[in-house]
Structures are given as structure tokens and as C-alpha cells.
Amino acid sequence: MTDYQDDAADKFQEECGVFGIHGHSDAATIVTLGLHALQHRGQEAAGIVSCDQGTFYAERHVGLIGDTFTKPSVIARLPGNSAIGHNRYATTGDGGMRNVQPFFADFAGGGFALAHNGNLTNASSIMRDLQRQGSIFSSTSDTEVILHLIAMSQKTSLVERLTDAVARIEGAFSLVAMSQRKMIGCRDGLGVRPLVLGDLDGCYVLASETCALDIIGARYVRDIKPGEMVVITDKGIESYFPFEPAKSRFCVFEYVYFARPDSSVQGESVYSVRKKIGEELARETHIDADIVVPVPDSGTPAAIGYAQEAGLPFELGIIRNHYVGRTFIAPTDNIRHMGVKLKHNANRKLLEGKRVVLVDDSIVRGTTSQKIVAMVRDAGAAEVHMRIASPPTISGCYYGVDTPEKQKLLASRMSTDEMADFIKVDSLGFLTIDGLYRAVGEAQRNGESPQFCDACFTGEYPTRLVDKEGVDADPDTKVRPFSVLSEAG
Ligand SMILES: O=P(O)(O)OC[C@H]1O[C@H](OP(=O)(O)OP(=O)(O)O)[C@H](O)[C@@H]1O
Ligand SMILES: NC(=O)CC[C@H](N)C(=O)O
């Protein structure tokens, strides 16, 4: 891990993106484009598996999709009319090559490729059980347990075997899978992670977000429903519901931060939800000020909503350098300690003498806010008021988002006033949980049966956390899957 990544590892990191197309002559190229549109969901590694007349071809590489898959020679090694792909941000297992997806297995009934967005909460427990029965795992990823469970199923058809497998796993999973003749999409019963169905020239497409349909000009058909499995063949699409009916608990943080603003989730434009979040925030945390300034890019839509509701000018008081990626390697310690200045810079002339409302989507460790506030003050702002477009983040995520340990979350160990002192602002305000629910179209949070997963704000997890708690498992399973083999990234 580089120094810069070390710094980034303390934040909420993206998750993963999945994409697939069935029956198109340019399948691998289309998957490359889809994964490019989903690059914000994972930058550690990318992979594509294609299928050509029963033979599978795989390319998996560490890095961005554009680092490898834009080369014609790579696409030429991925022939066939169907292909699936994955952008990874690891949440279980290390970042080494053995964990890069899609995974592939040769079952008795034929080849099978699998791409997973989400994180299983009982994978270590299942892995340990299977190892005791003789299974040999070739990765440390939670996703691999799904392949073993399919292999061990006593059922005959692939769909039934996959149904057996997903019945055993808990947590969050949006899956895109492919066999010789089928492409399969499946969401966990709570629908924690997104998955949408599209159509390109009569070919079905599965993707994490609608922005990946837009890039190839595909038509949005619908969201895959929580607990739904769709099976796509040359004959069309069939839908199954293999789980017990459960109420949807979609990740509310997808609206706050993860999803791209030009995507729609469950029919709602992410951009318009973020603007509504900003409007709620302005109503809940009003302060007299001269300008509203977003912390780009993630704070921008909420800042627009805030400014419009507050009747204040929206100004770009902080400029972002788009060429600083997560793989930026700071050459010396001195440079590294400049931290966020690599990415953001104050627009001095604009900020001088102004009472500034800064809007960001979240505070995780508080390092970004500390540095941004110091920068804005240094540029001559008269007052700095920080407004956060989500409630305080108090708990970690076990559903596919890499979060720092609870003790490192600023809001889990400080009150709002203490946090204001820590980041050195004149005032600090967070959106309330009900304000967030109003922005996503609900009257308020239903405390008995919450409409979304909001565990990072409330600590109320919608599933058991078997691996974490060691529930009905031995103490060994409390730890993440590990290996005695240390593998470089
Ligand atoms: O409190 P902290 O630990 O500093 O983390 C919070 C910040 O991290 C994220 O931004 P990030 O810079 O990671 O990425 P972005 O460019 O997608 O907003 C988030 O949008 C906040 O701005
Ligand atoms: N963030 C994700 O969705 C990651 C998928 C899977 N759990 C992995 O670690 O590779």
C-alpha cells in the first residue's frame, strides 16, 4: 500500500461495480465501456470474462479499467457474444491478484463466471466449515464461497444450484454471473446494493448503475428487485424469487455518496435526491452567511440544494485537481503531509472576507474537513460554517463499503461541539436521520421497520453479523478470511 493510499484507507471507500451483456457481437468492448462508467465504484482491480461457443476467456488486472482493457490486444483475447465484468474495491480479502473478479469455476455441468458487489457477513464461517469438509480455497475473498456452495449443491440445474448457494449466504450481494448459455443477475433479499436491467439493440444488460447503461446508449428497463434472480438466455428473460419475502433495505449511502449523480436508483435521480438533501440541510441548520461552497466533487449537488433553499450564492471556493488519483504516490514525507492540498485548493480571491458555508457529504475521520477548513481560513474567509449532508457516521459497514474501524470514526467518539472544535469551524451542522429520509421521499424514518439500510448512521444492522460476532460459529471465524500466503497487490 502506498503512503497516499494509506491516508485514503481511513475513509469510506467505494465498493464494487458489476456489469454484463448477453448476445452482443462486441460483448467485451461493451463491458469495458460499462466498467469505465462504473469506475467510481472500485479502482483497485478490474476483470472481464467472456464466453465464446462454450469456451470461457478471462482477463483480470490490478488497476483501472483504462489501464488495460482499452488495448485492442486485450479485447481480442476476450471473444464471444456474452461477457461479464467487475471493478473491485476489496472489502474481504487482500488486494492481490487471486481476489480479482470475476471468479471462474469449472463445474461438472460446465464453466461459470461470477462478479459480486457487496459483502457477505457469514463468509468466514461458511469458508471454515467447507475447509473442514475438504474444500480448498484459492482466494481469501468472500465471493469464492458462493462457487463452493454451487459445486456442493445436490440439485441438477444451475439455477437450482445457485439458488441453494444464495440461500446459505447472508449480507449484501448484487451478483452478475454467466454460464455457457445463461447470464444471471441476483440481488440479496434486502436489496442492499443496486442492480439494474437494460436493453441494447435487443440484448439484455445488467449493471450496478444506470450511468453504465447511458454510456453505451442502452435503454433502462427496470431495477432487479430485492431478492430477485433473473436468468437471461437467447430465448429471453425469466424471473425467480428464491428468498423468503423481506422488506427492501437499500443502502441509503448510495444516495448520499456512492452512486454517480447521473444515475437513477429505484427510479429516483441520485442528483435530485442529493439536491433535496441540501435543501433539508439548509432548513435544519440555517446560518447567516455570504456564500455556499461545496467540497468537490462529492459535496456539490447538496451544496447547490443548500444554496437554492437558503437563497445564498453558490460559489466554487475550492477547486479540485482531477488528476490526483487514489494511486498517487507522494515522493517524500513532506509532500505527503500536504495531504489534501494535492487534490483541493482554495479559490483565494473569492473567499477573502466572506462568511462561508462549506458543504460536504460526510465526515469520516475528519481529516478532509480539517485540511479544507484550514485552507479556507488561510485564504482569508471571515467565518467558516461546515454543513454535512448526512447524519454523523458512527458505525462501520459490513455490506461492501470499506470503512475505518469504529474508533476512527470521528462521530463515534466526539459530540458535534467537540467535532466542531476538532475541525476548527465556527459552527458545524449535520443532517438529521429524518431529514435524510425526507430527502429520499419518506415522511420520516420508520423506527420499527426502517425503509433503508442506515446502519452507519444508526448502528442498526439489517442482518446478523455472523463473522463479526461469531454467532453460532467458533472463535476462529470472528476474523476476516486470512491466508498464510502473503501476496503482493
Ligand atoms: O472525514 P474524512 O476521513 O476526511 O473523509 C470524508 C471525506 O471523504 C470523502 O471524500 P474523498 O476525498 O474520499 O473522495 P471524493 O472525491 O469522492 O469526495 C467524503 O466525500 C468526504 O469528503
Ligand atoms: N466492495 C465490494 O463490493 C467487494 C466485493 C467482494 N466482497 C470483495 O471483497 O471483493
Ligand code: SF4
Ligand atoms: S452500513 Fe451504511 S454504507 Fe453500509 S450498506 Fe448500510 S447504509 Fe450503506
Ligand SMILES: [Mg+2]
Ligand atoms: Mg469528498
